[in-house]
Amino acid sequence: MEYIYSDYQPINSKEGYDKIYDITSIKNSLLNLFLVQKGEVPGKPNVGNPLNVQVFDLMDDFTEVTLETAIRNTIDTYEPRVNVENVSIQIYEDLNRIIVAIAFTTNIDNRILGDTIYIPFAHNTKTYIPLRPNL
Amino acid sequence: MNVIPFDQQEIETVLKEMLYNKGITDVLYEGSNISQISSVISYVISSLNLNTAINLQETLLPLATKRMNVLLGARQIGYEAQRKISYRYSLTLAPKMDLTDYLVGQDGLPVLDQAGNKIPDPNGRRVRMIPLVHNTEFNCNDKSYWYVGPTINDFWIVSNYDITKAETSGVEADKNKVFKNIQVKEGSMFTPREDEILSMHAENYQDGNSTHTKQDFLIPYKDVEEDGIRVFLTYVDDNGQIQERVPRYKSTQFLIDENFTVNEDRFVVVNNIILEYPVIFFQYGGFGNPIREGTLIETEILVSSGSEGEATGYFEVESDASSEYEVKEYKLVSKGQNEETNQSIKENAVVYHNTANRAVTKYDYTAIIKRHQLINQAASWGGEEEIPKERGHIWVSGTPFQERVIKYRKETNSQNFEIKIGYPDNVFNNDIPTLENWYLTTSTFNPDGSVDIKGEQETIIDYLDNYKMMTMQCHYRHPLYVDFNFVCDIVKYDISKSVEEINSGVFEEINKYFLNTIEKFNSEYINSNLQRIIDRKLSYKSGITYKIDVQGVLCSEMIDTFNSTLDTLETLTCPKRKNRTVIKCSLAFPFEDIFKSDGSTVTLDTSLVPRIDTDNFGVIQEKLWVDYEGLNTDFPNQNPNYKVTDIYLGQRKFGTYVVNRALGIIELTFEFLPDQPSLDNVYSVTPSQVFGEAYVSFNIEYPYTLDTSTNIPFIKNTIPRLHNVTFINN
Numbered sequence: 001m002e003y004i005y006s007d008y009q010p011i012n013s014k015e016g017y018d019k020i021y022d023i024t025s026i027k028n029s030l031l032n033l034f035l036v037q038k039g040e041v042p043g044k045p046n047v048g049n050p051l052n053v054q055v056f057d058l059m060d061d062f063t064e065v066t067l068e069t070a071i072r073n074t075i076d077t078y079e080p081r082v083n084v085e086n087v088s089i090q091i092y093e094d095l096n097r098i099i100v101a102i103a104f105t106t107n108i109d110n111r112i113l114g115d116t117i118y119i120p121f122a123h124n125t126k127t128y129i130p131l132r133p134n135l
Numbered sequence: 136m137n138v139i140p141f142d143q144q145e146i147e148t149v150l151k152e153m154l155y156n157k158g159i160t161d162v163l164y165e166g167s168n169i170s171q172i173s174s175v176i177s178y179v180i181s182s183l184n185l186n187t188a189i190n191l192q193e194t195l196l197p198l199a200t201k202r203m204n205v206l207l208g209a210r211q212i213g214y215e216a217q218r219k220i221s222y223r224y225s226l227t228l229a230p231k232m233d234l235t236d237y238l239v240g241q242d243g244l245p246v247l248d249q250a251g252n253k254i255p256d257p258n259g260r261r262v263r264m265i266p267l268v269h270n271t272e273f274n275c276n277d278k279s280y281w282y283v284g285p286t287i288n289d290f291w292i293v294s295n296y297d298i299t300k301a302e303t304s305g306v307e308a309d310k311n312k313v314f315k316n317i318q319v320k321e322g323s324m325f326t327p328r329e330d331e332i333l334s335m336h337a338e339n340y341q342d343g344n345s346t347h348t349k350q351d352f353l354i355p356y357k358d359v360e361e362d363g364i365r366v367f368l369t370y371v372d373d374n375g376q377i378q379e380r381v382p383r384y385k386s387t388q389f390l391i392d393e394n395f396t397v398n399e400d401r402f403v404v405v406n407n408i409i410l411e412y413p414v415i416f417f418q419y420g421g422f423g424n425p426i427r428e429g430t431l432i433e434t435e436i437l438v439s440s441g442s443e444g445e446a447t448g449y450f451e452v453e454s455d456a457s458s459e460y461e462v463k464e465y466k467l468v469s470k471g472q473n474e475e476t477n478q479s480i481k482e483n484a485v486v487y488h489n490t491a492n493r494a495v496t497k498y499d500y501t502a503i504i505k506r507h508q509l510i511n512q513a514a515s516w517g518g519e520e521e522i523p524k525e526r527g528h529i530w531v532s533g534t535p536f537q538e539r540v541i542k543y544r545k546e547t548n549s550q551n552f553e554i555k556i557g558y559p560d561n562v563f564n565n566d567i568p569t570l571e572n573w574y575l576t577t578s579t580f581n582p583d584g585s586v587d588i589k590g591e592q593e594t595i596i597d598y599l600d601n602y603k604m605m606t607m608q609c610h611y612r613h614p615l616y617v618d619f620n621f622v623c624d625i626v627k628y629d630i631s632k633s634v635e636e637i638n639s640g641v642f643e644e645i646n647k648y649f650l651n652t653i654e655k656f657n658s659e660y661i662n663s664n665l666q667r668i669i670d671r672k673l674s675y676k677s678g679i680t681y682k683i684d685v686q687g688v689l690c691s692e693m694i695d696t697f698n699s700t701l702d703t704l705e706t707l708t709c710p711k712r713k714n715r716t717v718i719k720c721s722l723a724f725p726f727e728d729i730f731k732s733d734g735s736t737v738t739l740d741t742s743l744v745p746r747i748d749t750d751n752f753g754v755i756q757e758k759l760w761v762d763y764e765g766l767n768t769d770f771p772n773q774n775p776n777y778k779v780t781d782i783y784l785g786q787r788k789f790g791t792y793v794v795n796r797a798l799g800i801i802e803l804t805f806e807f808l809p810d811q812p813s814l815d816n817v818y819s820v821t822p823s824q825v826f827g828e829a830y831v832s833f834n835i836e837y838p839y840t841l842d843t844s845t846n847i848p849f850i851k852n853t854i855p856r857l858h859n860v861t862f863i864n865n
Contacts, residue, residue: 007161008168019159029166036171042178043143047165078165 004108005081023113026081026106033078034119050074051100051121063098064089071102082106085114097121143181145409150177197481205477206408213492214484215405218361218413219441220508222321222471224280225588226273226450227314227463230265230291230298265291265459270326270435272453273319273462275446279453280319281437283365290315291460316587318468321444322360322437337430348428350418356436359413361508363437366402366415370430380433383417400424441473468588470536472508494602497529501656503602504533509575509591511536514614514656516851522777522793522802528608532656532852533595535575541646550635550862552642574613574692613693615720617835617849618858619660620684621645625862627677638862641679644672649857656854662845685835685847686858687747691826693718694807716809716822717790722801722835723848730796737796739778741766744794745801746836747782753825757785759833761792789820800850 003021007028020028038048050070054063068087075084086103098121105114150173154162161167185194192198196208206216245253267290271282291313298313327334332355339346354364367380386401403419406412415434418425426432450462475483486502494500500515513533518525544551575591592611599609623641628634648668653660662683669679696716722745729743741763752759765780782790782805790806806818807825825831837847849855 005161006159008159008172025161025167028168029161029164031166032168032171033166041165041171041174043147043181044165044174081164 022108023106023115026079027115027117030075030079030082030102030104030117031119033074047078051119059091059093064091067098067100071100075102075104143177146180146184147173147177196484199481200477202477203408205480206406209480209484210408212484212488214480214487216475216480217472217508218363218406219358219439219474220469220472221360221363221437221439221441222280222444222446223318223468224321224446224450225316225318225466225468226280227316227465228267228460229314229463230263230293230460231458262292262294264289265293267317268456270324271456272324273450274453275450276448278321278440278444278446279323280321280446280450281324282317282319283435283437284317314463316581318588320360320363320437320439321446321471322363322439325356325436325438327433327435333434333436335432335434337426337428337432339428348425350423350425351414351416352432352434353407353410353412353414354434354436355410355412356438357411358438358441360437360439363439364404364413364415365435367433367435368426368430369433370427439471442471444471466588469509469591472536490602492602494599495604500529500531500599500603503599504531504595507595507598509533509535509594512654512656512854514852514854520798520800520851522795522800522804527606528610529603530610530612530852531595531599532612532614533575534573534614534854535591537573539650545635548864550638550864552639552646552860554646554857554859573616573690575611577692612695612719612852614656614852614854615693616688617853617855618686618688618832619649619855620686620859620861621681621857622684622861622863623679623681625673625677625679629674629676634864637673637677638864640672641669641862642860644668645860646857649855653855654857656849656852658849658855660847660849660855685837686832687720687835688830688832689718689720689805689825690830691822694822695719696809716807718805719852720803720805721851721853722803723799723850723853724801724837729794739766739794739796743838746838747792747803747833748836749833752784752833753831754827755785755824759784759789766792766794784820784825787819788817790818799848 005022005025006019007021007025009018009020033047034049034051036048038050038052039045041047050073051067054067057063067089071087072084075082082104083106084102084104086101088101088103090099090101092098100119100121101116102119103114103116105112107113151162151170154169154173159169162169162173164170188194188204193201193204194208196205196212199205199208209216248254266286266288267282267284269282269284269286273280273282293313325333335352337348337350339348362385364385366383368383369377369379369381372378381400383400383402386403401423403416403423404413405416405419407414417423446465450465451457452459452461483502483506486498487506490499490502494503497515497517501513504510504513504515510533513531515529515531518528518530521528521530539554542553544553575595576588578590578593579587581587596609596611603609623638625637625641628637645665648665652658652664673679694716695718724745729740731738731740744763744766746763747759747761749759751757759782761782762780766778777796778794780792781788782792782803788806790804791802793800793802793804795802806820808819808821837845847855
């Protein structure tokens with residue numbers, strides 16, 4: 001089978017493949033955009049997690065809207081292969097925690113495929129950098 | 136050789152392209168693993184590059200050696216290196232026509248009477264209109280030359296009668312009607328007809344959230360001539376009308392151009408340093424009138440051979456036009472040149488940056504003129520340094536690029552090295568001096584008063600008009616070449632080498648010293664410097680003594696008409712008269728050498744001023760001499776800064792010799808009988824009594840040069856030159 005998209009496997013991958021393809025590679029790429037901090041990629045100060053602007057901010061009525069706009073802008077700019085179908089943001093104020101779920105579809109060789117990724121995002125905790133979920 | 140790009144982004148582009156071709160397609164998306172790895176790799180390479188470049192000092196313009204780095208360094212300070220310049224020729228064209236004056240039928244054959252004779256045309260003439268077409272090609276050997284001006288439909292409206300008359304009678308008026316001059320440029324022409332890539336469309340592109348129309352277009356040709364890009368735009372204007380092939384012109388200045396915002400029909404050409412292709416910008420840095428979306432851009436490109444584009448033979452008209460007209464003769468307008476050299480860029484970029492694109496100080500003028508492609512060396516000085524002072528005026532002088540050929544002659548007891556400038560190889564064997572290439576040309580005019588070939592001098596003055604203050608008046612003065620002749624006597628030769636080898640070595644050192652240090656305006660010849668250089672070459676085993684003979688070179692081209700406009704005290708010695716016909720030259724002197732001070736008063740030691748006495752001067756072979764005793768008298772107005780005396784040719788007055796203490800100048804004014812002499816004219820030498828076909832030279836002797844620590848400074852339009860080195864072999 002011919003693959004449209006191909007990428008090298010992520011470090012510490014358990015699957016043991018040299019390459020990842022199509023929907024897996026797209027999902028990995030999407031996650032990378034949220035796992036890399038802005039300024040971390042040399043020479044590209046704008047690539048990276050857009051959610052960090054909310055760190056240390058108070059949770060209010062605008063938090064959800066701000067985060068959704070930032071997520072959609074980032075994906076539009078850096079991951080044109082993906083159509084964002086839905087961004088659901090669950091806020092747990094007592095735990096200082098937000099969980100973002102991005103439902104997306106992608107068109108690979110005229111096959112429409114869809115999936116959802118989850119990004120846990122914790123305020124005021126020692127490790128506020130989101131943990132890498134299983135692919 | 137492929138060179139790794141310097142910039143991180145360029146490295147990344149190359150790297151990503153390579154990975155994409157390997158099948159890792161995700162490299163295009165910033166989130167992918169491979170894209171992030173390539174960002175890190177290119178960053179590391181870029182920082183290594185930077186470290187290496189800094190260690191090698193390639194980032195500093197004066198120390199850069201790689202062409203790309205020199206160009207980048209120059210661009211940082213707003214200087215663009217010049218591209219190739221084509222040879223330009225002026226061609227005299229004459230129409231071809233059947234010169235019959237008998238009746239011709241529809242079939243083009245003569246109409247015959249019953250007896251079989253041709254019938255005379257009752258009007259005696261047939262008139263035709265012959266056009267001159269844009270991009271007409273002319274050939275000379277294997278080179279092509281192009282007329283790039285606009286199409287002129289009525290270039291000739293002539294009859295067969297006119298042509299016959301012009302060719303046979305030689306009447307000037309008829310010749311002007313028939314023989315017409317055009318200018319052509321050497322190169323290979325490429326138009327959208329030959330190469331589709333030269334026809335481009337202005338498309339929109341997305342930058343963030345905003346949409347822009349592309350304003351920069353790469354032209355994928357190397358060696359494009361400096362003025363070799365013509366651009367025609369086809370677009371729909373504000374009123375919905377289609378505008379077809381509207382020309383846009385190249386901006387005369389790079390970046391800042393006062394015309395750029397006023398006449399909004401320009402484009403800027405910037406070289407892509409890595410690809411070596413030109414890029415045209417319709418809008419650059421926010422300046423200029425942008426083109427609209429969908430505009431069709433058609434470009435015509437002239438690829439130049441630079442200095443190798445000389446015409447050697449006869450010109451032929453290419454294409455259909457060859458049956459219409461022919462080339463009668465041709466004249467060189469300007470020589471072709473290759474790209475600006477690294478050395479030239481390094482020198483010019485810095486001084487040009489200091490001018491900030493305007494001419495105010497005299498150094499600005501020099502820097503701007505030197506940037507012009509016609510000029511090798513340049514000098515400028517203000518009217519306040521003139522005698523008499525002419526405030527509000529500025530003088531410039533320049534030398535063209537010259538061919539410097541070394542002629543070597545060996546005789547039984549001497550060896551001679553002579554430097555020839557402007558000598559074509561084929562006149563090498565006879566010693567006819569030629570003035571070709573010594574001076575910038577002046578304009579030549581057609582009999583009707585229009586300019587035939589615009590001279591290099593006028594081009595320079597016009598060029599300065601773009602930069603100078605409008606109230607300043609600019610004048611050009613030819614350089615005065617001061618030739619140095621050396622007679623060397625090597626005391627003891629090193630026996631391990633041949634005499635010729637040692638002599639050549641010493642000559643090389645003298646030649647190198649003159650080329651690198653002395654042959655410039657405003658330079659200073661320091662004898663002890665040269666002595667030290669030669670001594671080092673010869674080593675301690677031998678020694679050398681040498682004599683210097685210095686001569687100023689005059690020619691009839693240097694004669695200038697001069698109108699003294701100011702009635703100041705300085706004009707007392709040169710009374711205010713119109714139309715003075717003079718040659719002005721300036722010698723400098725080290726102040727301490729000829730003025731003696733006893734604490735309160737400063738006196739001029741007349742025995743030490745430079746001597747210009749020359750026996751057998753000029754065509755009339757009389758003695759040129761100066762009344763040096765006249766310098767002892769006080770200046771009539773008690774002005775201590777000036778001492779004036781007369782120059783004589785035989786018994787006739789031939790100008791003035793002025794010692795100006797304040798400026799450190801000795802001004803020689805050779806004055807001729809003007810065409811319309813006034814009553815108080817005291818000068819009676821005519822140019823024909825002095826100048827024949829060749830130049831004439833006068834001796835310049837510095838009495839204080841007897842000691843070896845001598846220095847001879849040069850100022851204003853005076854430029855020294857090595858002419859001859861002779862070795863006497865005992």
